[in-house]
Amino acid sequence: MSALDEVRAMMIFARVVEEGGFSAAARKMGLSRAAISHQIRQLEAKLGVPLLRRSTRTFSLTDAGTRYYDSCRTITLEAEAARKRVEELRDEPVGKISLSCSVHMGNLRIVPILSRFRQTYPGVALDVRLTDEVVDLIGQGIDIAIRSGPLRSSELKSIRLYETRRVIVASQQYVAAFGIPDQPEDLTDHNWVMYSRVPETLRLAQGDQERKIPVSGSVQVDSATARLQFLRDGHGMAVVPFSDVVDDIANGDLMRVLPDWNLPDLSVYAVYSGDVMRSSKVKTLLDFLRAQLADIDESRH
Structure with a gap:
């Protein structure tokens, strides 16, 4: 040998x-x-x-x-x-980029953008890992992770890719069966599709008023895709990113609940270790992601 x-x-x-x-x-x-x-x-x-x-x-x-x-x-x-x-010495981005993202966000937004990125920069190879687990970037050798905030405190760096409202929605089927709340306190009496990453106590604001409303439900999921399916099928109300359901609301399948009350916005970040940003291919991809996500970034409108 x-x-x-x-x-x-x-x-x-x-x-x-x-x-x-x-x-x-x-x-x-x-x-x-x-x-x-x-x-x-x-x-x-x-x-x-x-x-x-x-x-x-x-x-x-x-x-x-x-x-x-x-x-x-x-x-x-x-x-x-x-x-x-x-x-990094080459002008044209080349080489492999490894990226981790949740299954729902990956399929809905990130993978289509990565496909367009590869068409623009064919010299870049992609290793895309869709998982709902929070991965160890450094330990697993991953360049970028796409995560929704708030982020945990760590030595990792981050940039915000986009920001969207979070809204309470229900299907027409659910509303026909159980009605719709008139005020925040009524939310407690309704069934919810509970998501493991959303607190069980909702913080609602309207002007200088704020309400903290505990909610519960007979369906609990750890996947945003599963949450959306149970929501559409009428199993309860849910808190979701507005950008995920804008089409459902527009076509009447889902409806806003208490639209005059606001929940904290949801920010989505690209997280990476500090030394990764020395790579031109990674910087190019991050710029590409931000540009492609600009249309749904309510912080820019």
């Missing part, structure tokens, strides 16, 4: 550990599972010690494997950093 082959095998070993298996690493690297296994066996033969304890469906690291992984991960990170430094 040459020195170059050994370095490649070290990077493969690091990926196997990080992905939790041979098959997952193979899919991520575009290799066959057999090729991954062969590289690990050659590496163990070269070192003269086993790195993994294998079983039918899983593996665990030996003591030597645990110690060796740290060096392999360092080499992988250094190689990635070197590639990014070279890419």
Whole structure:
């Protein structure tokens, strides 16, 4: 095994550990599972010690494997950093950008914009991860995460992509069955589609008046897509971003509830580590996202 082959095998070993298996690493690297296994066996033969304890469906690291992984991960990170430094010297954005976003917002807004971005900048490769979990950007090597505020305090940087009103809405089906509130206090008597990221006590304002109204419901979800489906099907009222339901309201399928009372606005951010902004491709993508989202950004109108 040459020195170059050994370095490649070290990077493969690091990926196997990080992905939790041979098959997952193979899919991520575009290799066959057999090729991954062969590289690990050659590496163990070269070192003269086993790195993994294998079983039918899983593996665990030996003591030597645990110690060796740290060096392999360092080499992988250094190689990635070197590639990014070279890419930053080019005028035209090139290279890979990894981006994380919630499933609902990704499908509704971000993925269509990323598709147009790739058509404009074909030299940029995209690794798009749609998940409703809050991911560890640095630990998972993700360049940008799209998150709605307020943001947790951290060392990460952020820019606001757009801002939209949050509104209370109900389907015509629900209103026909249960009526519509006349004042904020009536909201307590209604059924709600509860979303895990929205507080159970709503803060409503009208001029210098403010009300705090506790609400509850028989449906609770952790997905904005699921919330919208239950809302449209008449299972209860819900608090949603106005930009998500503007068409439903316009065509009469959904209606505003207490439109004269305001909820806190929702801001959507791009979150990233400080060193990422040295990359021209990332800055280009962030500028592209802001420009594409300008039409729904109520803070600019």
